[in-house]
Amino acid sequence: xxxxxxxxxxxxxxxxxxxxxxxxxxxxxxxxxxxxxxxxxxxxxxxxxxxxxxxxxxxxxxxxxxxxxxxxxxxxxxxxxxxxxxxxxxxxxxxxxxxxxxxxxxxxxxxxxxxxxxxxxxxxxxxxxxxxxxxxxxxxxxxxxxxxxxxxxxxxxxxxxxxxxxxxxxxxxxxxxxxxxxxxxxxxxxxxxxxxxxxxxxxxxxxxxxxxxxxxxxxxxxxxxxxxxxxxxxxxxxxxxxxxxxxxxxxxxxxxxxxxxxxxxxxxxxxxxxxxxxxxxxxxxxxxxxxxxxxxxxxxxxxxxxxxxxxxxxxxxxxxx
Amino acid sequence: xxxxxxxxxxxxxxxxxxxxxxxxxxxxxxxxxxxxxxxxxxxxxxxxxxxxxxxxxxxxxxxxxxxxxxxxxxxxxxxxxxxxxxxxxxxxxxxxxxxxxxxxxxxxxxxxxxxxxxxxxxxxxxxxxxxxxxxxxxxxxxxxxxxxxxxxxxxxxxxxxxxxxxxxxxxxxxxxxxxxxxxxxxxxxxxxxxxxxxxxxxxxxxxxxxxxxxxxxxxxxxxxxxxxxxxxxxxxxxxxxxxxxxxxxxxxxxxxxxxxxxxxxxxxxxxxxxxxxxxxxxxxxxxxxxxxxxxxxxxxxxxxxxxxxxxxxxxxxxxxxxxxxxxxxxxxxxxxxxxxxxxxxxxxxxxxxxxxxxxxxxxxxxxxxxxxxxxxxxxxxxxxxxxxxxxxxxxxxxxxxxxxxxxxxxxxxxxxxxxxxxxxxxxxxxxxxxxxxxxxxxxxxxxxxxxxxxxxxxxxxxxxxxxxxxxxxxxxxxxxxxxxxxxxxxxxxxxxxxxxxxxxx
Numbered sequence: 003x004x005x006x007x008x009x010x011x012x013x014x015x016x017x018x019x020x021x022x023x024x025x026x027x028x029x030x031x032x033x034x035x036x037x038x039x040x041x042x043x044x045x046x047x048x049x050x051x052x053x054x055x056x057x058x059x060x061x062x063x064x065x066x067x068x069x070x071x072x073x074x075x076x077x078x079x080x081x082x083x084x085x086x087x088x089x090x091x092x093x094x095x096x097x098x099x100x101x102x103x104x105x106x107x108x109x110x111x112x113x114x115x116x117x118x119x120x121x122x123x124x125x126x127x128x129x130x131x132x133x134x135x136x137x138x139x140x141x142x143x144x145x146x147x148x149x150x151x152x153x154x155x156x157x158x159x160x161x162x163x164x165x166x167x168x169x170x171x172x173x174x175x176x177x178x179x180x181x182x183x184x185x186x187x188x189x190x191x192x193x194x195x196x197x198x199x200x201x202x203x204x205x206x207x208x209x210x211x212x213x214x215x216x217x218x219x220x221x222x223x224x225x226x227x228x229x230x231x232x233x234x235x236x237x238x239x240x241x242x243x244x245x246x247x248x249x250x251x252x253x254x255x256x257x258x259x260x261x262x263x264x265x266x267x268x269x270x271x272x273x274x275x276x277x278x279x280x281x282x283x284x285x286x287x288x289x290x291x292x293x294x295x296x297x298x299x300x301x302x303x304x305x306x307x308x309x310x311x312x313x314x315x316x317x318x319x320x321x322x323x
Numbered sequence: 324x325x326x327x328x329x330x331x332x333x334x335x336x337x338x339x340x341x342x343x344x345x346x347x348x349x350x351x352x353x354x355x356x357x358x359x360x361x362x363x364x365x366x367x368x369x370x371x372x373x374x375x376x377x378x379x380x381x382x383x384x385x386x387x388x389x390x391x392x393x394x395x396x397x398x399x400x401x402x403x404x405x406x407x408x409x410x411x412x413x414x415x416x417x418x419x420x421x422x423x424x425x426x427x428x429x430x431x432x433x434x435x436x437x438x439x440x441x442x443x444x445x446x447x448x449x450x451x452x453x454x455x456x457x458x459x460x461x462x463x464x465x466x467x468x469x470x471x472x473x474x475x476x477x478x479x480x481x482x483x484x485x486x487x488x489x490x491x492x493x494x495x496x497x498x499x500x501x502x503x504x505x506x507x508x509x510x511x512x513x514x515x516x517x518x519x520x521x522x523x524x525x526x527x528x529x530x531x532x533x534x535x536x537x538x539x540x541x542x543x544x545x546x547x548x549x550x551x552x553x554x555x556x557x558x559x560x561x562x563x564x565x566x567x568x569x570x571x572x573x574x575x576x577x578x579x580x581x582x583x584x585x586x587x588x589x590x591x592x593x594x595x596x597x598x599x600x601x602x603x604x605x606x607x608x609x610x611x612x613x614x615x616x617x618x619x620x621x622x623x624x625x626x627x628x629x630x631x632x633x634x635x636x637x638x639x640x641x642x643x644x645x646x647x648x649x650x651x652x653x654x655x656x657x658x659x660x661x662x663x664x665x666x667x668x669x670x671x672x673x674x675x676x677x678x679x680x681x682x683x684x685x686x687x688x689x690x691x692x693x694x695x696x697x698x699x700x701x702x703x704x705x706x707x708x709x710x711x712x713x714x715x716x717x718x719x720x721x722x723x724x725x726x727x728x729x730x731x732x733x734x735x736x737x738x739x740x741x742x743x744x745x746x747x748x749x750x751x752x753x754x755x756x757x758x759x760x761x762x763x764x765x766x767x768x769x770x771x772x773x774x775x776x777x778x779x780x781x782x783x784x785x786x787x788x789x790x791x792x793x794x795x796x797x798x799x800x801x802x803x804x805x806x807x808x809x810x811x812x813x814x815x816x817x818x819x820x821x822x823x824x825x826x827x828x
Contacts (some may be wrong), residue, residue, distance in 0.1 A: 006563070019367040028622075145683050161455055177647075188698065188719040190698055191689075191695075191698065191699060192695050192696070193699075194679065194682075194683070195687070197674060198802040200674070201674035201675060202673060205669055205671055207631060207651060207652055207669075208663055208669045209655070209683045209684045209741070210651045210654075210687045210688070210694065211652070211683070211687065211694060212652055212693055212694060215693060219695070228352060268673070269674055
């Protein structure tokens, strides 16, 4: 409290804006360290924790662009599953790895494109459109696999998620993509236009920004990162399940919101999304370590998501008053 | 005996006196017309009667009883019903449900309170018959026409035993036959001893159905007259004609003989019919004004030129070259700028500081592939923002301040800066001083004139005649989506503009 008193309200607000998610993460870290001092804070587990976070982070990257425009994408879980199935299927047919990955990602991008085009053409809220396409995409996954998992995949698939100098490759992928996206959102004209569009669609239109094309772009990006997330999931599991990623859209959305993105659009940072994803991964990991049953984990996870966002709102409201 | 009396009503809003010592009364069984140009105070008067606004001072007497602070409920209790221009029926409810909205009749059925539909339908049927609307009360309102919706509102007013019905421009979206039908209904209401306050800009219809008329001007009471004693034309000078004509800002730009216009619009028609067959030309360095009543189609025409809304036909030429404009991006690329009417909805970004606001369109213009490539040039963008913020004297704590937190006038300056930064040549200003205080207004006029002197071509849409007269070189008048007159500022007067803007026959 001493810190709060010293800082002015505005300063505290801007501090919380920048570091709020980090504070929540630190609180969780301390809580789990107290709960399981022998296992949780160990370096090996922390790396594991990061690895668990990568899929959430990657899906949240995509979700972030949909949310940035004031929309949402409920289909990221199904899109992730789809790209995994394509890569698995092609790899079983002996297609070279690079081509498998490209086609898998193109499939995910295509799904994102379909979302964007439908939102524009039907002039419907992204919630409704992606609620529908989520089920359709999931159905396509089930039809393609006949409902059975694809396994006995070539070795290179698992090789996508091995370690380099003690760091899991997926963590490196996420880090590299994160850096690229930070640059994209803060340094490019297209990135800034997405924020403008999220802030006020009509002002953006009257400033010369093409609303429809940018909506498609946001959903293509959403599809692309869901696809990358799906391939990482595939590599970690070593098999393509037609139900993989089911419900992951909630984690992706939660990661964005915890990371400071606003559902009204125009607000949020990639850096925050990364921390949001790590928060979800940490909750997951910490509860596992503390031997909380998988059933209870869901209840705790949901409550923590609400609590962390409520805390954020509580603090920013307090500051405003 | 007057049923309703308003004495010396004054209504002050921060920075504006909307009504200054206005008196008004209404007898039962008469149609009393409220007349005045945009912003004369008619709506404020209606809002006071509906209980939305509480007057700063003045007395209201209804049926001999003084009511000082009308609330919406008291307004209804005093049998006042209002039919707004934007009808307020609920589309997905039936006619009968709309008429009984908020007071559905109930009955007990097996001990449970349920809606008494039989009673509701029978009762609504009665009122619908009275005003001659042949519709089943169970019809959903979304399935009936606008004029029928309006009749439902009238029936609703009757159903609540209204003694006073206020109609705000009721004929603005009605056809000739529908208008005739409305007048028939109004005649019937008069016979039933209901008093009607009728707001309209259409002078001939005032003559047709009005008994008395009260004219307001700039929030002040002008006169109350018996309509039978006067000619429609006599009303126009009363609505306008300020004693002091505002001084012209800067020097007027004269058009040289044989001069070629720099910007030409030909045969512009919008798909939704809000403007039809518009032709005009503007000269370099000129300020061309667009006058007309609200809803005459001026903004709609500008949105069409700017590509923000689709047009069904029309061509735009800049320096003799035809421009292809399908969206605001095309317009912006080719040097057209638009400062929109509603800053909050279509002007700025609530999440951007001033410098980003100013940079948005510039970075788009430099970008290729329809605005998708390119990097943000923070340093030069901030320099440009500094330059224009200084040039236009924008009051802010710095270019990092959020545009959102500025006053209306300074927000407007930021938006103008944005378009100056793009180096636009044609500037369309739609109500540039709306919601801006007096001091900032004159600054905006001065900015516009100096822009014109620097060679920009300026179009100014405004509903305030004094500012058009003091700022524009020429004035085009709109009426019902068409151009009804072009005036040179030397010869233009409020009276001439108003004569072109309203219907005389």
